[in-house]
Amino acid sequence: MINIAILGFGVVGSGTCDVLSNNAEIIKKRIGDEIYVKKILDLRDFPDSPYKDRVTHDADEVFGDPDIKVAVETIGGARVAYDYTKRALSAGISVVTSNKELVSTHGVELMKLACDNGCVYLFEAAVGGGIPIIRPLYKCLAANNIVKIAGIVNGTTNYILSSMKNSGISYEGALKKAQQKGYAEQDPTADCEGIDAQRKISILSSIVMDGKYCDPSKIHAEGISKLTTEDIALARAIGCELKLIAYFGNNGDGTASAFVAPHFVDKACMLSDVEGVFNAVLVEGDYLGQAVFYGRGAGSYPTASAVAGDVIEACVNGSVDMKTRLWDDSVSVFRDYDDIKSDFVVYSEDDDMDLSAVLPSAQAVENASGVNAVIVNDITEAELKSKLEGKSGIEYKHYLK
């Protein structure tokens, strides 16, 4: 029997307990041993939970227990979770987490600590919820130079944009609906201003930049709170869908370009079809070409599915390849947003506005709706802004083909 502990018995922590106990028989068959949740560390009591007898408020009971091999950190945030993760790893207890904030801010230190103590720090659930993406990047695509990643990695914002499209309601109305359904927090800032997506793309970037740490605070992030139903209708009129995209591009010179922003996503791109709380990550490798990973990016059980998969890995595999996963924060990786070239859709409600006179390199967007729009490739937002200076009634969005 392998004993584990859950740190933080919230939505994901209790979901992980459910997966591990309801599928205990299958898991035992797969790994040849039983996984038992011995301790649950939380400030609260859970008198109605079937696991109530295992709840403790005393961290020493967990970190001082030599029987415990793996701890599931589902506390969230980067304060208590950070302290507990350090304590666990220092004691040689592997830690598995869904905590993107902690991984993206302290991943360098925590992975090194795991490696030094012969255990692992795994975080498949930190990006894309239940969708396998971290392990495929580390393992299956390990022979590729990853040149591009474009992801819908935040279910809350994708749900809001889908609602706005399907019900014709405003951002505020759609946010309220999302909050009522439990898809958005009462303070929606981290999701809606792109901060959650910023953390997730920083984690993916650090992996594919071979462990050069990609600080999330260096990633330009723009959210969806200023988007309107008109923006969505306009995107659709020219054969696109409006999506919040977390983007990573490998510049090939040791630097990367990453940002989070609303994009007009061409209908030819599979990301355009991703609706509601679903997530999808498009990855382009130099030998793989493009692949897409699609599924439920949040929610108790899908996230718990990924956490529990990592628990199994931590139980089976020990620290065998932790050293190939380490990150290093000695080098600055990201190009300044002002220097990042991107593609844009530029459009005007004024049919007489000659956009190709303003932007000579632009290509007109053929569309049956008669929308006056062009695509400009390979230009920084700063350059584009300067070209549009003084012209009124022209708007633009990032474009993803």
Added chain:
Amino acid sequence: MINIAILGFGVVGSGTCDVLSNNAEIIKKRIGDEIYVKKILDLRDFPDSPYKDRVTHDADEVFGDPDIKVAVETIGGARVAYDYTKRALSAGISVVTSNKELVSTHGVELMKLACDNGCVYLFEAAVGGGIPIIRPLYKCLAANNIVKIAGIVNGTTNYILSSMKNSGISYEGALKKAQQKGYAEQDPTADCEGIDAQRKISILSSIVMDGKYCDPSKIHAEGISKLTTEDIALARAIGCELKLIAYFGNNGDGTASAFVAPHFVDKACMLSDVEGVFNAVLVEGDYLGQAVFYGRGAGSYPTASAVAGDVIEACVNGSVDMKTRLWDDSVSVFRDYDDIKSDFVVYSEDDDMDLSAVLPSAQAVENASGVNAVIVNDITEAELKSKLEGKSGIEYKHYLK
């Protein structure tokens, strides 16, 4: 330096050499060691290849070389490849392959042989080409009971169906075009009659049935050679696309239902959008929900990307979790096709034909094209056939929502 050998220097074998040598620097950075192709075993000479000096015709030079840690088997088929794989594994040399025929017929024996000799037998490239699917099933989704898999796993047939749709040409014409482009073999039987897909779904089934071996010869397989452009047009008229689907369903009683057949795939299902040589696999887990893995399912470089990823794993990880991957052929797993319940679209060119009189449990398919069609759920093909006996002008296809 880690020395490896390539067995069979064809499309995938030479592609693997290219990936490993062109991305040698990245790979070295990732694993902290260099991977070197020391020997290439092939009957032919390759005087124009940059690797020509490493080519040998003598198998003893490979299997008797104590320096060689990993062998890449890209010979194909289940004869020479089988002998060489056994020789390598018996010598403690890990084997990595894209050979679905060999894995699906002799996987039980070969994985056990690897385990017994402290090495690994890995086959990420055997299903879905470059798409990560084997490792995600074994690892990321290890805590789930996988209830369903539906995959477009054969690029040749998907290319042919896309060509028929987009160019309005017949099956024969589309096959010829595919052969000219190198997407179909001169003898297209294995692809077009569903045998390749049968092997691939057997491999996925064996994994998710926790290693109960799923013999491909027990899987009902129907190909695409009888499909017409009318079938495709009809599918589209009722909001579907015609696709060759490899299906697995877990019956929950220790048995599985698997088959390969053309399906009307509802436009709401992401598989309906998969065009040309691309592959996609939809996986449903009890906690994960649905996830889709999409990408290039064949071709030299995408397949080599997956092979090279496994080479890296074999170099880094040794045999640490091979024992959790073993298959066992002691139990018969598959339900007879005649007893498998499925969903069908039933349609008639005769508008006056009252399909709901013939099939009282059926639901009419609302469609703007006025096609006379119904959906029947949860019925065996044998039952459906008996209900339609004696009625003329009625056709049906499997239906995937």
